[in-house]
Each structure stands twice: as structure tokens, then as C-alpha cells.
Amino acid sequence: TQLLEQSPQFLSIQEGENLTVYCNSSSVFSSLQWYRQEPGEGPVLLVTVVTGGEVKKLKRLTFQFGDARKDSSLHITAAQPGDTGLYLCAGVRDQGGKLIFGQGTELSVKP
């Protein structure tokens, strides 16, 4: 059983469409991070959210941390082919604990 469940697992859309990726858990996390990984490379950190209800924007990407700090979402507006990749959420439950990753969402944006 995954501690962090991501949905959907696969997403194929056309350039210009909007999309949302979800990261859910029954556990409370002290912080949550989102990464993007391109083929042949390691994941790259996009954002960290710490406070319940927090919203962070990174150009066309909007990240939200749930009020109860059990879930998070990533919304992409007007997706572009350059957004293609594997999106991973990761959370820390306790200070000093290990970082737990979701299984990832594979996004493909077609021109």
C-alpha cells in the first residue's frame, strides 16, 4: 500500500489544455514536495509546501497543500510539450524521518 497515492498515473493531453495531478494520503505530512523527472535524468525539485492551505505558483504551475496537510495538488495551465515528464510528490511525516515518494504521474503533452 502506497502511503502517498498519486492520480492519475498516466495523462496524455494536447498542447494548451489544463490538467490537475493529485497526491493523497490518510497521513499528515509536515511538508510536501513536487518533483519533475525527464527521461535519463534525476528528478528536479519544483516546490515545497509546508503550511496547510498554502498555495504556490511557479509560472503556469500552481501547487496547493490541503488544509489538513494530508493531500496536495498540482495544476498546470495551458500545458506545453516541455511540461512532459514524470511528476512525483514526496512528503515527510516526522522531523528526522525519511522522505516518502508517490508512485508518480506520467504526463505527455502532444503538440
Add this chain to the structure above:
Amino acid sequence: KAGVTQTPRYLIKTRGQQVTLSCSPISGHRSVSWYQQTPGQGLQFLFEYFSETQRNKGNFPGRFSGRQFSNSRSEMNVSTLELGDSALYLCASSLAVTYEQYFGPGTRLTVT
């Protein structure tokens, strides 16, 4: 600042052999973590080292081990390789208080 480097990038080994992978963290980062990534299991945490001490460990058999040196460089070793050990092995460094991981490009291990 130079990023996280991992060597080698690609490796082919035979069942039963052992392998050592190396990771150099970003300068100033004292925490180094190792992950195994496969299509079926995703990104699985192996272990984390901080100041030469193993601080956290994932659910992997004892064939997987690691260590960290005084300069924060880290190595991981896999003994008695099995076909199922074929994976991308990622190393990440961080400033421990933030847990934000800076990943290297990974070592692609193929066991035949």
C-alpha cells in the same frame, strides 16, 4: 555550484556479482540519500547518511549497504546481484533540515 555527480552512469553486471556505486553531493550538503527506481515499483528509498552515520533505512535486504565518508561523498554496494536489482539508482543530497532533495543523473544498472 556543481550538482550531484554519480559514477558510473551505466553498468552491466552478471548475477552473483557485486557492484559499488559512487555519489558526490553538492558542496556543503551533509545528507546523502539513495533510491532505487524501477517502472513497477517507482522510487524506493534505500538509505540516508548524515555526517557519516546512517540515519534512515528503507525496506531492502542486507545485500544493499552504503557508507559516507568525511567529505560527504557516499558509496552504495550491492552484493550477490539478482536480476531484480536491475534499476536506476539515484543519489540525492540535501541540507538536512529542509529535506529538499537534489538528485544526480543516476546509475543505470543492468543485471544479466
